[in-house]
Amino acid sequence: MATFSIIYFVLLIAGTATAAYLKNTAALLLLFTLLMVSFLAALLGGTNVLVGFTIAAGLLAAAAAVSYSFREALIVILPPNGAKLMRTAPLTASFGLLVVLIYIIAAIFAPVIAPFGESEVVAGAFALPDDQLLLGGDQLGRDLFSRLIYGARNTVGVAIVTTSLAFLLGTVAGLVAATMGGWVDQLLGRVVDVLLAIPQLIFALLLLTIFGAGIIELTVVIAVLYSPLVFRLTRAVAGNIVVMDYIEAARLRGESTWYLVSREVLPNITAPLSAEFGLRFCFVFLAISALSFLGLGIQPPTADWGSMVRETASLISFGLVTPLIPAGAIALLTVAVNFVVDWMLQLSSGLKE
Amino acid sequence: MSGLAGLIVKRLALGLLTLLIISIIIFGAMEALPGDTAQQILGQGATPEALAALREELNLNDPLPVRYLAWFTDALQGEFGVSVANQRPVADQLGPRFSNTLFLAAFAAAIAVPFAITLGVLAALFRNSIFDRVANAGALVSISSPEFFLGYVLILVLAVQNQIFPPIASVQPGMDFWARVEMSFLPALTMALVVMAYMMRMTRAAIINLLASPYIEMARLKGVPQGRVIVRHALPNALAPIINVVALNLAYLITGVVLVEVVFVYPGVGQLLVDSVSKQDGPVVQACCLIFAATFILFNLIADVGSIVTNPRLRHPK
Numbered sequence: 001m002a003t004f005s006i007i008y009f010v011l012l013i014a015g016t017a018t019a020a021y022l023k024n025t026a027a028l029l030l031l032f033t034l035l036m037v038s039f040l041a042a043l044l045g046g047t048n049v050l051v052g053f054t055i056a057a058g059l060l061a062a063a064a065a066v067s068y069s070f071r072e073a074l075i076v077i078l079p080p081n082g083a084k085l086m087r088t089a090p091l092t093a094s095f096g097l098l099v100v101l102i103y104i105i106a107a108i109f110a111p112v113i114a115p116f117g118e119s120e121v122v123a124g125a126f127a128l129p130d131d132q133l134l135l136g137g138d139q140l141g142r143d144l145f146s147r148l149i150y151g152a153r154n155t156v157g158v159a160i161v162t163t164s165l166a167f168l169l170g171t172v173a174g175l176v177a178a179t180m181g182g183w184v185d186q187l188l189g190r191v192v193d194v195l196l197a198i199p200q201l202i203f204a205l206l207l208l209t210i211f212g213a214g215i216i217e218l219t220v221v222i223a224v225l226y227s228p229l230v231f232r233l234t235r236a237v238a239g240n241i242v243v244m245d246y247i248e249a250a251r252l253r254g255e256s257t258w259y260l261v262s263r264e265v266l267p268n269i270t271a272p273l274s275a276e277f278g279l280r281f282c283f284v285f286l287a288i289s290a291l292s293f294l295g296l297g298i299q300p301p302t303a304d305w306g307s308m309v310r311e312t313a314s315l316i317s318f319g320l321v322t323p324l325i326p327a328g329a330i331a332l333l334t335v336a337v338n339f340v341v342d343w344m345l346q347l348s349s350g351l352k353e
Numbered sequence: 354m355s356g357l358a359g360l361i362v363k364r365l366a367l368g369l370l371t372l373l374i375i376s377i378i379i380f381g382a383m384e385a386l387p388g389d390t391a392q393q394i395l396g397q398g399a400t401p402e403a404l405a406a407l408r409e410e411l412n413l414n415d416p417l418p419v420r421y422l423a424w425f426t427d428a429l430q431g432e433f434g435v436s437v438a439n440q441r442p443v444a445d446q447l448g449p450r451f452s453n454t455l456f457l458a459a460f461a462a463a464i465a466v467p468f469a470i471t472l473g474v475l476a477a478l479f480r481n482s483i484f485d486r487v488a489n490a491g492a493l494v495s496i497s498s499p500e501f502f503l504g505y506v507l508i509l510v511l512a513v514q515n516q517i518f519p520p521i522a523s524v525q526p527g528m529d530f531w532a533r534v535e536m537s538f539l540p541a542l543t544m545a546l547v548v549m550a551y552m553m554r555m556t557r558a559a560i561i562n563l564l565a566s567p568y569i570e571m572a573r574l575k576g577v578p579q580g581r582v583i584v585r586h587a588l589p590n591a592l593a594p595i596i597n598v599v600a601l602n603l604a605y606l607i608t609g610v611v612l613v614e615v616v617f618v619y620p621g622v623g624q625l626l627v628d629s630v631s632k633q634d635g636p637v638v639q640a641c642c643l644i645f646a647a648t649f650i651l652f653n654l655i656a657d658v659g660s661i662v663t664n665p666r667l668r669h670p671k
Contacts (some may be wrong), residue, residue: 026483029483099520112488194378197374197653198642199649200608201611202626206630206638209383209638286497286499290500295627296627296630306499327502331498335497337494
């Protein structure tokens with residue numbers, strides 16, 4: 001292990017010196033900080049920490065390389081318009097797109113990819129990983145890898161349906177409030193104030209006590225609780241559109257409210273709303289996973305990442321990473337969607353701070 | 354100053370009104386449960402006579418508004434009725450757990466607030482540098498991960514692979530302060546990491562906003578050194594947004610506590626709430642929700658009042 005530390009520090013110091021010689025400030029700063037942190041970490045935690053650093057740096061580099069190749073591939077494959085867009089995309093955005101794409105493929109082709117069925121018992125309880133069971137078995141002896149793949153379909157599917165429902169509620173109410181104004185606007189505004197006055201997770205727990213835990217109840221409850229923020233955004237952006245002259249002109253022409261909303265207002269607010277959809281999806285997805293983790297969301301035997309974490313949680317005390325895999329799958333998707341949303345926001349606002 | 358006092362009183366009244374409405378919703382929600390409390394206590398096989406007697410004893414025959422008033426006035430005095438699951442008074446179960454939860458939240462805040470503000474200010478000062486990018490990426494990852502992911506990662510690394518802290522926070526009533534700190538270090542760290550990310554991003558945005566204002570540019574143009582610009586011109590005005598950020602995130606901490614308590618089996622209100630929801634234990638759920646809602650409203654109120662006090666412009670709404 002001593003050789004590893006020596007090689008590690010030699011490489012790092014050489015890198016720092018090269019950066020300093022080439023006068024590359026950013027790289028120098030990064031490498032120098034890493035060097036200092038490594039010294040401290042090596043003193044406190046020994047070689048293991050350095051190995052951890054190396055693995056983390058390697059993973060980061062691999063992710064960057066893969067996202068770079070993915071972006072270049074997209075530029076070649078896509079039609080001119082899309083290629084132009086991708087050329088300006090930061091690496092984080094292409095990483096996000098790649099991850100989302102992988103999740104979509106896993107969700108659609110789950111039965112083809114997964115070697116076993118969703119709730120098929122194929123081994124002993126908590127069987128160790130081998131050639132057949134890539135990640136081992138869960139508490140009932142079901143294949144964890146297959147359940148992970150099916151989880152992409154169930155967990156993400158439920159989250160997308162819920163987000164869409166929340167969006168339907170929020171945008172319709174927001175558009176109604178913005179175009180009608182008056183007491184309707186006031187009433188909806190106050191209802192939203194009350195809904196936002198309690199933390200959403202607590203409110204969800206309260207409502208799930210009454211309705212019981214089931215997929216339909218979960219979808220409706222979460223959708224209602226997460227629609228107020230969509231409502232506020234829609235009302236704010238639509239409020240700016242409604243006062244425009246062309247809306248006034250349409251009103252004078254005698255157009256109906258439906259025409260106003262669908263033809264004049266909606267096309268003008270799609271850009272901020274689509275970025276909001278991504279952001280809202282993250283929150284809804286995390287909320288559903290949290291509830292499933294607490295045993296109050298998606299119910300067994302449906303494969304779902306939140307429940308999988310809870311079911312395998314006891315393995316962590318034996319030093320196994322099993323519960324971290326579904327939890328990591330949740331985290332990775334949220335990070336990826338966030339990256340893409342960041343990029344979309346940057347595109348639509350044209351701002352770079 | 355009378356205008357300021359008036360504004361604060363108005364906010365307080367608004368907060369109380371919100372709490373009142375929320376309490377009605379919480380009470381109403383439990384009324385909507387299938388079967389009344391007497392039915393739940395005695396179970397399905399109870400005789401009609403026994404049910405009627407218990408209903409009489411629990412005053413379940415009174416009209417709804419009367420029962421709401423009785424429940425709410427009791428709740429204000431710290432009496433939340435009797436648990437359906439184990440017939441013990443709710444207040445007895447809630448009391449020690451509430452102080453545990455407060456301890457955990459305060460501990461997390463004590464870790465998170467200084468770090469987050471320092472990091473946020475530094476990220477704003479050195480924005481677009483490598484430091485800023487690393488801090489931002491770290492914050493994004495921390496926000497995006499569910500609390501239980503961070504919690505289990507910390508357990509794996511700091512409790513199982515390197516046995517530095519206990520993996521399960523079994524805090525006992527009679528423990529001394531330092532033992533308690535060691536026991537609840539991992540849950541507090543988990544919560545702190547999530548809240549820190551939010552707080553750092555918000556502080557950074559607030560400071561960047563501030564540094565773009567004309568008087569800072571003026572100070573720079575007249576040749577005031579960089580350090581003095583920050584300390585004398587920027588920081589006093591940054592107080593308002595920072596107070597706001599801290600209070601809002603402490604309110605967020607209250608929600609995050611539920612998941613973290615379950616991960617670390619920490620005996621707090623969040624754990625009790627989750628257990629009671631699966632048992633459909635009405636009175637306990639009511640009490641827990643009311644406590645969480647009240648704390649949440651209180652912190653939002655503090656954020657509001659804090660920003661009114663520190664920012665004179667908010668006192669004269671246009």
